[in-house]
Amino acid sequence: MKSIELKGYQVAGISAGIKKxxxxxxxxxxxxxxxxxxxxxxTNKVQAAPVILxxxxxxxxxxxxxxxxxxxANCCTGEKGIEDAKTVxxxxxxxLDVPKDMVLVASTGVIGEPLPVHKIWDAIPxxxxxxxxNGFDDFAAAIMTTDHEPKIxxxxxxxxxxxxxxxxxxxxxxxxxxxxxxxxxxxxxDVETTPEFLQSALSSSVDRSFHRINVDGDxxxxxxxxxxxxxxxxxxxxxxxxxxxxxxxxxxxxxxxAKMIVKDGEGATKFVEIVxxxxxxxxxxxxxxxxxxxSNLVKTALFGQDANWGRIMAxxxxxxxxxxxxxxxxxxxxxxxxxxxxGCGKDAERSVTRVLRMPEFIITxxxxxxxxxxxxxxxxxxxxxxxxxxxxxS
Amino acid sequence: MKSIELKGYQVAGISAGIKKxxxxxxxxxxxxxxxxxxxxxxTNKVQAAPVILxxxxxxxxxxxxxxxxxxxANCCTGEKGIEDAKTVxxxxxxxLDVPKDMVLVASTGVIGEPLPVHKIWDAIPxxxxxxxxNGFDDFAAAIMTTDHEPKIxxxxxxxxxxxxxxxxxxxxxxxxxxxxxxxxxxxxxDVETTPEFLQSALSSSVDRSFHRINVDGDxxxxxxxxxxxxxxxxxxxxxxxxxxxxxxxxxxxxxxxAKMIVKDGEGATKFVEIVxxxxxxxxxxxxxxxxxxxSNLVKTALFGQDANWGRIMAxxxxxxxxxxxxxxxxxxxxxxxxxxxxGCGKDAERSVTRVLRMPEFIITxxxxxxxxxxxxxxxxxxxxxxxxxxxxxS
Numbered sequence: 164m165k166s167i168e169l170k171g172y173q174v175a176g177i178s179a180g181i182k183k184x185x186x187x188x189x190x191x192x193x194x195x196x197x198x199x200x201x202x203x204x205x206t207n208k209v210q211a212a213p214v215i216l217x218x219x220x221x222x223x224x225x226x227x228x229x230x231x232x233x234x235x236a237n238c239c240t241g242e243k244g245i246e247d248a249k250t251v252x253x254x255x256x257x258x259l260d261v262p263k264d265m266v267l268v269a270s271t272g273v274i275g276e277p278l279p280v281h282k283i284w285d286a287i288p289x290x291x292x293x294x295x296x297n298g299f300d301d302f303a304a305a306i307m308t309t310d311h312e313p314k315i316x317x318x319x320x321x322x323x324x325x326x327x328x329x330x331x332x333x334x335x336x337x338x339x340x341x342x343x344x345x346x347x348x349x350x351x352x353d354v355e356t357t358p359e360f361l362q363s364a365l366s367s368s369v370d371r372s373f374h375r376i377n378v379d380g381d382x383x384x385x386x387x388x389x390x391x392x393x394x395x396x397x398x399x400x401x402x403x404x405x406x407x408x409x410x411x412x413x414x415x416x417x418x419x420x421a422k423m424i425v426k427d428g429e430g431a432t433k434f435v436e437i438v439x440x441x442x443x444x445x446x447x448x449x450x451x452x453x454x455x456x457x458s459n460l461v462k463t464a465l466f467g468q469d470a471n472w473g474r475i476m477a478x479x480x481x482x483x484x485x486x487x488x489x490x491x492x493x494x495x496x497x498x499x500x501x502x503x504x505x506g507c508g509k510d511a512e513r514s515v516t517r518v519l520r521m522p523e524f525i526i527t528x529x530x531x532x533x534x535x536x537x538x539x540x541x542x543x544x545x546x547x548x549x550x551x552x553x554x555x556x557s
Numbered sequence: 558m559k560s561i562e563l564k565g566y567q568v569a570g571i572s573a574g575i576k577k578x579x580x581x582x583x584x585x586x587x588x589x590x591x592x593x594x595x596x597x598x599x600t601n602k603v604q605a606a607p608v609i610l611x612x613x614x615x616x617x618x619x620x621x622x623x624x625x626x627x628x629x630a631n632c633c634t635g636e637k638g639i640e641d642a643k644t645v646x647x648x649x650x651x652x653l654d655v656p657k658d659m660v661l662v663a664s665t666g667v668i669g670e671p672l673p674v675h676k677i678w679d680a681i682p683x684x685x686x687x688x689x690x691n692g693f694d695d696f697a698a699a700i701m702t703t704d705h706e707p708k709i710x711x712x713x714x715x716x717x718x719x720x721x722x723x724x725x726x727x728x729x730x731x732x733x734x735x736x737x738x739x740x741x742x743x744x745x746x747d748v749e750t751t752p753e754f755l756q757s758a759l760s761s762s763v764d765r766s767f768h769r770i771n772v773d774g775d776x777x778x779x780x781x782x783x784x785x786x787x788x789x790x791x792x793x794x795x796x797x798x799x800x801x802x803x804x805x806x807x808x809x810x811x812x813x814x815a816k817m818i819v820k821d822g823e824g825a826t827k828f829v830e831i832v833x834x835x836x837x838x839x840x841x842x843x844x845x846x847x848x849x850x851x852s853n854l855v856k857t858a859l860f861g862q863d864a865n866w867g868r869i870m871a872x873x874x875x876x877x878x879x880x881x882x883x884x885x886x887x888x889x890x891x892x893x894x895x896x897x898x899x900g901c902g903k904d905a906e907r908s909v910t911r912v913l914r915m916p917e918f919i920i921t922x923x924x925x926x927x928x929x930x931x932x933x934x935x936x937x938x939x940x941x942x943x944x945x946x947x948x949x950x951s
């Protein structure tokens with residue numbers, strides 16, 4: 164599905180020389196009119212300057228433009244970092260002719276180095292000149308760090324015969340867990356709604372998407388998800404049925420982007436959904452799924468295509484969630500490997516090994532301890548992950 | 558310091574064919590007389606059969622022998638696993654001529670496969686025949702899994718002119734964090750004391766040693782630390798001063814073993830102490846130190862010898878502990894890399910890079926937010942870790 168139906172947004176992504184190579188690293192989104200806006204930000208106590216600035220500005224419930232750079236996080240940069248973020252925002256505002264306080268800023272990259280404001284300053288005229296309704300691919304490319312693929316998707320809906328579009332763009336190439344999933348996401352829609360509903364819908368969707376590749380409450384220094392709704396499609400969210408439809412489509416956009424982030428995981432060779440069924444609470448189900456998904460020993464066994472289900476049992480046992488180990492069943496796709504806490508033998512293991520050779524599969528853990536379920540997405544831990552992260556800055 | 562002064566213990570380690578190669582995998586400790594005993598066991602909800610059995614038996618406060626196998630965890634093996642552990646214990650008891658309920662059992666290795674009782678059955682006569690006061694090195698070798706080095710150390714003390722010895726033996730080659738630090742530890746001393754004091758001293762020492770390479774409350778399915786005190790030196794713990802001396806020496810034994818485990822970390826090339834100073838609480842200091850120590854991104858940067866201090870800041874920020882990021886100082890040995898939350902520049906980074914080339918160093922984080930300190934030990938995350946764990950069972 165193309166994003167070209169989206170009304171009233173112009174975007175661009177160019178190279179400003181912030182990254183070492185001649186790659187795109189500066190991007191902008193601009194709405195023709197002030198848009199209703201909502202945001203979800205990192206809960207890390209160490210917050211990057213753009214997070215501090217954007218979190219403050221979005222309190223108005225409005226925003227018209229977002230400027231994003233990759234290659235530098237503008238984090239641990241003190242008061243100067245905040246000033247730099249404001250300088251960049253002001254400059255974009257004057258070039259785009261939008262009110263200063265309607266511009267948000269996002270950054271991603273290395274922590275602790277001053278933002279190269281002069282490079283951005285020099286590049287902004289070109290950036291603004293480049294904006295177009297077809298610039299989403301350039302935007303997605305410009306916000307990448309260790310990502311291999313740009314991440315963009317759209318959904319189309321309609322209210323009372325009037326169509327509208329939701330387009331999401333994300334960056335993030337992390338393994339599951341906060342310190343490895345530094346991510347940014349920007350959602351543009353041409354629906355008309357209130358800041359309150361947009362915030363509520365965005366928070367719900369983030370919980371169903373990015374929080375399922377991430378530990379609740381944890382996060383990195385620069386994480387930010389921003390949604391803008393400019394109303395230019397003419398479609399308006401007016402009743403509960405509209406709200407449900409919008410929420411459904413927004414969930415789809417964010418879940419697809421979240422899956423793209425896991426699939427593009429640093430060094431990942433496998434995409435695995437971990438489903439926990441039969442838990443006493445949904446929170447417990449998710450905590451167990453995340454504990455399995457975050458275990459380096461489980462992840463290396465997935466990489467090694469080793470049906471080492473004991474590591475899954477060990478992870479479940481330390482999740483701090485009530486369960487009876489003697490009731491647990493574990494499936495790899497539809498192959499039962501563990502029944503009532505005991506292994507199902509060599510034949511089952513051979514079948515599981517065949518599942519493990521696939522690039523994508525589902526591990527289902529049935530606790531038989533209640534009736535709440537949840538699932539998370541994860542990837543394996545490979546040599547390439549180490550290679551990428553051991554010399555990220557060199 | 559040799560362990561030969563230790564009075565009244567005979568030990569052995571032989572090959573019973575449990576491991577695939579012809580390596581030692583079966584070990585026994587036997588005291589001449591029933592010893593006072595204490596234990597600390599895993600808190601994982603999934604508990605191996607030997608943990609269930611030994612935890613029950615040690616409630617008596619007494620033990621005379623411990624049989625240990627590597628190559629098989631006897632975990633997720635159901636009722637049959639418990640029966641197997643009892644069978645092995647009973648057989649050793651009859652060969653050693655000690656009461657059945659005075660024998661503890663420990664196992665380490667792959668989860669989910671039945672204990673090869675017949676192999677152990679066949680080997681026990683040879684094992685008992687091999688016991689000697691000089692068998693500690695064989696014992697230490699027989700309990701190894703992915704360990705490269707046996708881990709054994711002793712300390713000697715005296716009360717009122719009467720010398721005594723504490724000898725500790727451990728296995729564990731994990732990276733920090735529970736699912737990677739499956740460990741066993743056995744402490745033999747010839748001091749005379751009560752079960753109550755021995756338990757209290759052991760719990761304190763474990764908190765100062767193995768829990769500092771491990772997340773409190775978390776643990777793997779087979780972890781077990783057992784202490785025996787047979788009183789045969791004639792030295793008796795009679796007053797507070799004796800207690801303090803014994804605690805000090807026991808701490809030294811366990812901390813040295815804990816450091817050995819980290820240094821022998823799977824694929825480890827660096828041994829790093831993470832010190833957190835100036836926290837509001839000691840628990841907070843430890844939680845922050847463990848969060849930094851457990852971060853895959855910090856660990857890969859250590860492997861890559863990259864002074865990427867931003868990853869340390871990001872880990873500190875998500876530890877869930879009160880602090881002011883703008884006050885944090887970070888040192889690598891004596892080189893200040895971060896002052897008041899800001900990087901100290903390229904010269905400092907060059908000095909830090911020199912520190913990072915060393916095999917051992919200290920990272921000190923000063924929060925300037927209180928006056929409580931703690932520290933933990935960790936290692937880096939290398940390609941070899943992945944290699945070892947991706948095909949652990951093949």
